[in-house]
Amino acid sequence: MLKQRILTALILLPIMLLMLLWANQAIWGLFCGLIALLALWEYGRIVGFSRTTQRSYLIGTAFFLLTALMGDWALPAFVWLLALAFWLVVMPMWLRKKWIPQDVWAMACGWLLMLPFWFGMLLLRPENESVASLLSVMLLVWIADSGAYFVGRAWGKHKLAPVISPKKSWEGAIGGWIIVLIYMCWAREWGWLGVKMSWFGTMLLSTILVAVSIGGDLLESWLKRAHGVKDSSQLLPGHGGVFDRIDSLIAVIVVYSAMMVLW
Incomplete structure (x- = not known):
């Protein structure tokens, strides 16, 4: 399993860096669209969409993304506000009440997850401008996840969400948070965040x-x-699927993008 994870990472990392650093905006949009569609396909498998529903769902979403890319569309501020409310208000309630979306609601939830994520990936990487803002956010997710894993493995005793994810601990979450605070102070000093903010704002x-x-x-x-x-x-050997790899990134990209638009 570890060998598979390393080999998969060694293949995917150069592709991601190539797209991030050198692709033009059209190719970047298509690349991010592919990621979003693969994750959406996996989401449909998880919630139990039929083949007919899945096919129509993905074709319709792909058509929308292509149209948005060709038309250079941007989400209006009120949609970013709704996306922000989803992650800050609805998501905690969803986890607390353990909702299971079905039918139309399941479709709507899939779009709420993936569409703002795609727009955010384009927003944080504008044509012919620095990729530092997007890269800093992606690093934040990796640092938070890795920090939580290692701290939790070493000192984790109190379960964060025992019913949903028994391996996560409060100690791991706090450890990852502290490491991120240190990293974000450094990112602020180097001007990576894309917006100017105080130390308190950064924290x-x-x-x-x-x-x-x-x-x-x-x-x-x-x-x-x-x-x-x-x-x-099983699209990514040793890692599970695309959705498994970007679940945290989806949330962070959307929230960070919304805050940049609404700041």
């Missing part, structure tokens, strides 16, 4: 992003547990 933003990062992970874990699914797919 507050870091705390919010770590919280929604954990929430994104827990939300996907709950969907799988509620539907009796272990991995979203």
Whole structure:
């Protein structure tokens, strides 16, 4: 399993860096669209869409994304506000009440997850401008996840969400948060964040992003547990599926993008 994880990472990392650093906006949009569609396909598998529903759902979403890319569409501020409310208000309630969306609601939830994520990936990487803002957010997710894993493994005793994800601990979450605070101070000094903010603002933003990062992970874990699914797919050997890899990133990209638009 570890060998598979390393080999998969060694293949995917150069592709991601190539797209991030050198692709033009059209190719970047298509690349991010592919990621979003694969994750959406896995989401449909998890919640139990039929083949007919899945096909129509993905074709319709792909058509929308292509049209948005060709038309250079941007989400209006009120949609970003709704996306922000989803992650800061609805998502915690969803986890607390353990909702299981079905039919039309399941479709709507899939779009709420993936569409703002795609727009955010384009927003944070504008044509011919620095990729530092997007890269700093992606690093935040990786640092929070890795920090929580190692701290939790070493000192974790109190379960964070025993029903949804038994391996996560409060100690791990707090450890990951502290490491992110240190990293974000450094990112602020180097001007990576894309917006100017005070030290207090940086700490507050870091705390919010770590919280929604954990929430994104827990939300996907709950969907799988509620539907009796272990991995979203086997597209990435050793890692599960695309949705498994980007669940936290989806939440953080959307919240960070919304805050940039609404700031």
